[in-house]
Amino acid sequence: MGIAFFWILLSVMFLGMPVAFALLFAPGVSLFLEGKEMFYLLLTQRLYNGIDSFPLMAIPFFMLAGEVMNRSGITLSLVQVSQAFIGHLRGGLAQINILSSMLFAGLSGSAVADCSALGKMLIPAMEKNGYSRRFAAAVTAASSVIGPIIPPSGIMILYAFVMNVSVGGLFAAGLIPGVLIGGSLMLMTWFLARRRGYKVASEKATWGERGTAVKQAFWPLLTPVILLGGIISGVFTPTEAAAVAAAYALAVSLLSKTMTVSSLPDLLYATAKSSAVILFLVGSAVAFSSVISLSGAPQKIASFMVTLTENPLLLLLIINILLLLVGMFLDAGPAILILGPILGPIVTQFGIDPLHFAIVMCVNLTIGLTTPPMGLVLFVASSVSGEKVETISREMLPYLAVHIFVILLITYIPALTMTLPRLFGFAS
Amino acid sequence: MLLLTTIITWLGRLNASIIFIFKYLAITAVAVMTLSILVQVFCRYVLDNSLPWSEELARYLMVWMTFLTLPVVSRMKQHAALDIILGALPRRPALILELILYVLMGAVLYYAFDRSLGFAIKGDRVLATALPITKAWSYMAMPVGFGVMMMVYVELFLKAVVDFVTGAPKSTPLASTIQSEG
Numbered sequence: 001m002g003i004a005f006f007w008i009l010l011s012v013m014f015l016g017m018p019v020a021f022a023l024l025f026a027p028g029v030s031l032f033l034e035g036k037e038m039f040y041l042l043l044t045q046r047l048y049n050g051i052d053s054f055p056l057m058a059i060p061f062f063m064l065a066g067e068v069m070n071r072s073g074i075t076l077s078l079v080q081v082s083q084a085f086i087g088h089l090r091g092g093l094a095q096i097n098i099l100s101s102m103l104f105a106g107l108s109g110s111a112v113a114d115c116s117a118l119g120k121m122l123i124p125a126m127e128k129n130g131y132s133r134r135f136a137a138a139v140t141a142a143s144s145v146i147g148p149i150i151p152p153s154g155i156m157i158l159y160a161f162v163m164n165v166s167v168g169g170l171f172a173a174g175l176i177p178g179v180l181i182g183g184s185l186m187l188m189t190w191f192l193a194r195r196r197g198y199k200v201a202s203e204k205a206t207w208g209e210r211g212t213a214v215k216q217a218f219w220p221l222l223t224p225v226i227l228l229g230g231i232i233s234g235v236f237t238p239t240e241a242a243a244v245a246a247a248y249a250l251a252v253s254l255l256s257k258t259m260t261v262s263s264l265p266d267l268l269y270a271t272a273k274s275s276a277v278i279l280f281l282v283g284s285a286v287a288f289s290s291v292i293s294l295s296g297a298p299q300k301i302a303s304f305m306v307t308l309t310e311n312p313l314l315l316l317l318i319i320n321i322l323l324l325l326v327g328m329f330l331d332a333g334p335a336i337l338i339l340g341p342i343l344g345p346i347v348t349q350f351g352i353d354p355l356h357f358a359i360v361m362c363v364n365l366t367i368g369l370t371t372p373p374m375g376l377v378l379f380v381a382s383s384v385s386g387e388k389v390e391t392i393s394r395e396m397l398p399y400l401a402v403h404i405f406v407i408l409l410i411t412y413i414p415a416l417t418m419t420l421p422r423l424f425g426f427a428s
Numbered sequence: 429m430l431l432l433t434t435i436i437t438w439l440g441r442l443n444a445s446i447i448f449i450f451k452y453l454a455i456t457a458v459a460v461m462t463l464s465i466l467v468q469v470f471c472r473y474v475l476d477n478s479l480p481w482s483e484e485l486a487r488y489l490m491v492w493m494t495f496l497t498l499p500v501v502s503r504m505k506q507h508a509a510l511d512i513i514l515g516a517l518p519r520r521p522a523l524i525l526e527l528i529l530y531v532l533m534g535a536v537l538y539y540a541f542d543r544s545l546g547f548a549i550k551g552d553r554v555l556a557t558a559l560p561i562t563k564a565w566s567y568m569a570m571p572v573g574f575g576v577m578m579m580v581y582v583e584l585f586l587k588a589v590v591d592f593v594t595g596a597p598k599s600t601p602l603a604s605t606i607q608s609e610g
Contacts, residue, residue: 012532015525016514018507021533028536044543048570052491054483057465060458060490236469243465268458269451269497276497277507279490331508373512 003297005030009288009338019334020277023284027291043287050286051279054239055167058157060275061242065249066108067267069220072253075117077217078103084205084213091193092201093126094139095186101143102182105150106224107249109157111332111369114147115140115377119384130199134395137385141377141392142399143185145366148332150178152227152245155332155362157238158282162289162340165354167238168231169426170362173355173417177363177410184402192398219252232424278333285337292341302346312350316411319343320364324404327368331376335365355427359417360410367403370396432590439583446576447500454496461489481558488559488566495573503580523592530585537578544570 009026013019024043031039069075082099089095097118104114119140126136148155151171160167192198205213214221227245230236236244253259292298309315326335340361347357369377372393382389410416421427468482501507514522548567556563 012529013510014513015529016509016511017529017533018509020507021536024536024540025532028539040539040543041547044540044547044570047540048491048544048547048567051494052487052566054487057461057486057490060493061462061465064458064462235473240465240469243462244469246462247466265455268455272454272458272493272497273501273506275490276494277501279494280498280501281508283494329510329512334508374510 003295003300004033005291005295006297019330020281020284023281023288023338027288031291039291042290046287046290047283050283053161053282055161055237056157056279056282058152058167058239058242059154059278060271061239061246062109062152062154062157063275064267064271065223065242065246066110066113067270068246068249068253068259069107069223070113070117071263071267072249072256072258074107074217074220074249074253074258075100075104075121077213077220078107079118079121081213081217081221083202084210087202088200088204089190090200091189091198093122093129093131094135094189094193094198096201097122097126097136097139098143098146098182098185098189101140101146102150102179103221105146105148105178106152106228107220109148109152109154111144111147111366111377112380115144115380116384118144119381123385129201132395133385134387134391137381137387137392138395138399139185139189140384141370141381142396142403143182144377144381145363145370145403146178146181148366149174149181149359149363151175151224151231152238152242153362154278155336155366156358158278158333159336159340159358159362161282162285162337163344163354163358165358166426168234168424169355169421170358171228171238172232172420172424172426173359174362175420176416177359177406180409180416181363181403181406184406185399188398188402219256220249223248281334281337285334288338289341298342298345301342302349305346312352313412315347315350316352316360319347320360320407320411323361323364324368324371327365328371329374330365330368331374332362332365332369335368336361353414353418353427355421356414356417360407363410364407367400367407370403371400429590429593432586436583436586436590439579439586443499443503443576443580443583446579447503450496450499450576454493457489457493457496461486461493464489484556484558488556491566492569495569498573499576499580502577503584505584519595520592523588526588527585527592530581530588534578534581534585537574537581541571541574541578544574 005026008029009022012025013022017025027043028040031037079096079100082096082103086092086095086099100118101114104118108114119137123133123136123140127133151174153171153174156170156174157167160170223245226248227241230241230244231238254261305315308318326339344354344357348354369375372378372389378389378393381392418427464482464486468479472478514525517525544567548564548571551567552562552564554563
């Protein structure tokens with residue numbers, strides 16, 4: 001069959017059909033036109049198989065853990081730790097914002113959660129401290145990109161599922177790139193702060209004060225240790241680790257009385273709703289990808305790519321540009337579900353490690369969440385701060401430059417992603 | 429016109445009540461799903477004795493959780509979607525586009541409902557791996573979810589028709605963005 005379904009998908013998606021429906025509609029129409037409606041049953045089975053999956057169950061559990069931490073006072077204790085360590089730097093609150101994002105990333109796997117939790121707390125604080133609100137929103141949005149790069153990560157679980165790579169390997173691979181993004185953003189902030197004369201946030205804290213801050217945040221900060229330790233060492237499956245993390249976060253919040261049992265049903269319902277959106281998308285994408293393989297589209301695209309270049313470095317550059325463009329319009333999750341099965345095999349043919357490519361794709365598409373016209377993180381930053389999306393994205397330009405620089409670093413220095421997975425035996 | 433608004437009111441009430449019941453079923457599903465995995469972890473690592481049924485139970489509950497909440501997600505227009513064109517169009521053309529999209533989505537749901545029902549009925553002859561039930565118990569979540577989603581989209585379609593005729597101010601686009609990146 002032809003690749004008509006691909007154009008149908010693009011058109012209805014741009015006209016505004018929800019992505020999950022478009023992924024079923026497009027193959028449905030092209031099968032109908034070719035008189036192959038008997039394949040509808042296959043699509044339905046694949047839809048079901050996409051949802052009925054144990055590895056994907058990590059998503060509702062991480063969502064639950066995230067919801068719990070969002071509603072309890074964990075965000076505040078993370079900010080206090082950051083302040084104790086780097087509050088005395090120039091542009092103190094901006095730096096605190098970025099470091100808190102990195103700590104938060106170890107607890108949650110979502111850029112949106114990161115942006116809304118930290119934005120609500122830090123944007124007003126930064127404004128009071130003499131920063132413009134647009135800059136505060138820009139820093140918050142730019143740093144929340146770290147959320148799904150430092151493990152745990154929702155999009156990495158999706159990637160692992162559709163591309164059949166190990167979640168533990170992806171998590172290990174994301175750690176250094178995540179820290180790299182944070183470090184580079186802090187460096188840029190330092191330059192901006194010097195030029196614009198931003199103040200420090202507080203006096204340099206003593207080691208005693210730092211100790212107190214860490215002690216207060218000790219139990220929440222233990223979450224990433226349990227999670228990553230369990231997954232990377234292979235003791236827990238990612239799904240089990242996610243369930244334990246959710247239960248642990250719940251226990252900490254209930255025992256410290258930052259949350260009540262009566263709020264539990266709402267929390268579980270919110271978890272169910274946001275997971276259902278993703279799982280329906282996954283199911284539809286799995287159904288869609290069975291049609292992709294029937295059509296032979298990946299081979300066609302691959303041979304087209306080969307006529308463009310035979311140089312893997314150039315190929316990665318082309319793919320990065322493509323992903324940045326896609327990321328301007330599409331969320332990271334749907335983009336991974338649609339493009340992963342197409343791009344993955346091509347890149348492997350060129351001898352690029354699947355884990356390395358996965359991280360390039362995840363970082364690139366997460367950055368896409370902060371670029372207009374469609375950027376989920378940008379929308380959240382805008383609604384939290386009350387600044388317009390255009391204003392924030394203009395203010396973010398220096399940070400976007402940092403992001404692109406980091407993408408290039410990660411793309412062309414494979415050691416940044418591959419060292420840890422090799423160390424833990426996820427790659428050779 | 430009066431007939432139409434009456435239909436919308438009653439259909440809206442019906443959908444709201446189904447969604448209300450589904451809400452509590454979904455909450456129970458998530459709670460039991462989480463508990464069964466925690467029990468599995470406890471049995472495997474503490475008692476050193478793995479349970480055969482916990483994983484399958486949790487998976488089936490997750491399928492139900494998904495299809496029990498998709499109707500409310502649809503009604504709240506919270507599916508991930510691009511609204512650049514829909515959001516930029518003036519009111520009337522936007523409503524026409526919205527109506528067309530509802531019809532197309534209705535077609536998707538019709539086939540999804542029909543085929544998944546057949547799939548579920550056939551599943552009644554297949555036993556689950558570890559649980560003492562047939563796979564139909566899990567497969568049935570699909571026709572249930574797709575069926576109620578169809579009713580929800582009929583309601584949204586009729587509402588858009590009324591908006592078009594009466595010239596009510598531009599409503600929210602077909603879908604708003606939501607945390608679909610995980």
